Amino acid sequence: MALELYNSLSHKKELFEPLDPNQVSLYTCGPTVYNYPHIGNYRAYVFVDTLKRYLKHEKYNVLHVMNITDVDDKIIRDSQIQGKTLHEFTEFYTEAFYKDIEMLNIMKADIYTKATDYIPQMLSMIETLIKKGYAYKAEDNSVYFDIHKDKEYGKLSQINVSELKNNADGRLIKDEYEKENAQDFALWKSWTESDGDIFWETSLGKGRPGWHIECSAMSIDKLGESIDIHTGGVDLIFPHHENEIAQSECSTGKDFVKYWMHNEHLLVDGAKMSKSVGNFYTLRNLIEKDISPLAFRYWLYTGHYRTRVNFTIEAVIGSSKALTRLYDAYKALGDVIGTVNTQYAQQLKDAMDDDLNTSKGIALIWELLKDNNLTPEDKKATLLDFDNVFGFNLSNLKELDIPEDVKQLAENRETARLNKDWNKSDEIRMKIQELGYEVKDTESGPVISKL
Numbered sequence: 208m209a210l211e212l213y214n215s216l217s218h219k220k221e222l223f224e225p226l227d228p229n230q231v232s233l234y235t236c237g238p239t240v241y242n243y244p245h246i247g248n249y250r251a252y253v254f255v256d257t258l259k260r261y262l263k264h265e266k267y268n269v270l271h272v273m274n275i276t277d278v279d280d281k282i283i284r285d286s287q288i289q290g291k292t293l294h295e296f297t298e299f300y301t302e303a304f305y306k307d308i309e310m311l312n313i314m315k316a317d318i319y320t321k322a323t324d325y326i327p328q329m330l331s332m333i334e335t336l337i338k339k340g341y342a343y344k345a346e347d348n349s350v351y352f353d354i355h356k357d358k359e360y361g362k363l364s365q366i367n368v369s370e371l372k373n374n375a376d377g378r379l380i381k382d383e384y385e386k387e388n389a390q391d392f393a394l395w396k397s398w399t400e401s402d403g404d405i406f407w408e409t410s411l412g413k414g415r416p417g418w419h420i421e422c423s424a425m426s427i428d429k430l431g432e433s434i435d436i437h438t439g440g441v442d443l444i445f446p447h448h449e450n451e452i453a454q455s456e457c458s459t460g461k462d463f464v465k466y467w468m469h470n471e472h473l474l475v476d477g478a479k480m481s482k483s484v485g486n487f488y489t490l491r492n493l494i495e496k497d498i499s500p501l502a503f504r505y506w507l508y509t510g511h512y513r514t515r516v517n518f519t520i521e522a523v524i525g526s527s528k529a530l531t532r533l534y535d536a537y538k539a540l541g542d543v544i545g546t547v548n549t550q551y552a553q554q555l556k557d558a559m560d561d562d563l564n565t566s567k568g569i570a571l572i573w574e575l576l577k578d579n580n581l582t583p584e585d586k587k588a589t590l591l592d593f594d595n596v597f598g599f600n601l602s603n604l605k606e607l608d609i610p611e612d613v614k615q616l617a618e619n620r621e622t623a624r625l626n627k628d629w630n631k632s633d634e635i636r637m638k639i640q641e642l643g644y645e646v647k648d649t650e651s652g653p654v655i656s657k658l
């Protein structure tokens with residue numbers, strides 16, 4: 208079996224064949240940095256991380272671009288409330304985002320693009336759209352995309368412009384709206400008083416970009432006019448991705464994306480997350496409850512990315528226990544790494560080739576651990592291979608990651624210490640530090656950890 212991925216554009220699983228066999232181009236709609244992302248947002252980033260890890264595992268070269276939306280309506284509103292500059296305000300939440308994805312063991316994108324660094328590319332795209340007759344400047348001096356001019360508008364979200372209510376003849380300055388309200392949308396927003404000092408003086412006048420044009424311009428600038436995969440949550444299908452397709456394809460005349468991939472919603476306690484209902488969680492809220500981000504990652508794998516999942520604290524505590532059992536079982540396999548078992552490797556491939564069936568993959572881990580026909584060494588090698596896909600960070604479990612020479616030095620130091628040879632003991636401690644490790648004396652003896 209070869210890799211098949213579900214394409215939201217065709218509504219079916221398709222054989223994955225990248226445009227360029229030597230490199231897969233992958234774009235992910237990243238965070239709008241105006242607060243801490245919630246766990247539903249992180250479902251989208253763990254999903255793309257798993258896709259990317261699996262592609263790499265299958266020896267594809269992947270070039271992954273993720274945007275950071277650092278100017279939009281919500282950012283302007285909240286930075287003004289806090290009395291901070293746009294830069295100060297967005298930097299804070301961008302850093303928080305990077306920290307979170309590190310804790311989730313999400314591999315960094317190859318390139319992060321900040322929207323405010325790509326204003327010239329956005330302008331050039333908007334000017335092309337005006338020239339080609341797809342966009343126009345309205346009385347409010349903002350530039351809008353004319354959805355009636357684009358005969359393919361609605362192909363991703365399956366709306367038919369001619370069947371929309373009369374209001375399709377209007378236009379919308381805001382970025383987020385429902386399908387039934389589809390109208391001409393803003394590419395460039397003319398400055399208004401509420402924008403304060405946030406504007407660019409450009410050939411289109413004083414103003415700022417709409418949200419949708421940001422991703423089109425950055426994806427094309429970094430990955431080219433046509434790319435392989437674009438990911439995001441299902442909530443982005445309309446209007447964001449529909450509008451990205453319209454802008455990109457009308458300006459370049461080429462197909463924008465070959466495979467559109469979307470993860471489903473994450474509900475909490477059976478309902479949409481909401482601060483007022485009290486079922487709203489960020490990663491920090493989980494950590495406060497002693498739930499590790501990787502336990503959340505494990506929990507996500509128990510459901511397929513295209514199914515709606517219901518998060519509960521009880522369920523993630525269950526995953527947390529399972530992950531601890533996995534770590535303990537892994538540590539008990541000893542230090543020797545054998546060879547990857549081909550049968551299990553094939554079974555993992557079969558599961559993941561089927562549109563990333565992670566729950567089957569997780570079940571395989573437990574089957575493997577229970578299998579008496581495998582040596583601990585081979586189990587260990589196979590688990591490490593699987594972990595390149597799942598990202599539970601097995602190879603970095605502290606006590607297992609200490610090189611032999613460091614362990615030896617620590618033993619020598621312990622001997623010196625017992626002999627009360629403090630100079631020698633300190634000297635060895637320095638050597639250990641030079642190798643990037645630290646040794647601490649605890650009640651149960653010396654403990655080595657990575658610096």
Ligand SMILES: [Zn+2]
Nearest residue numbers: 236237422447
């Ligand atoms: Zn986007």
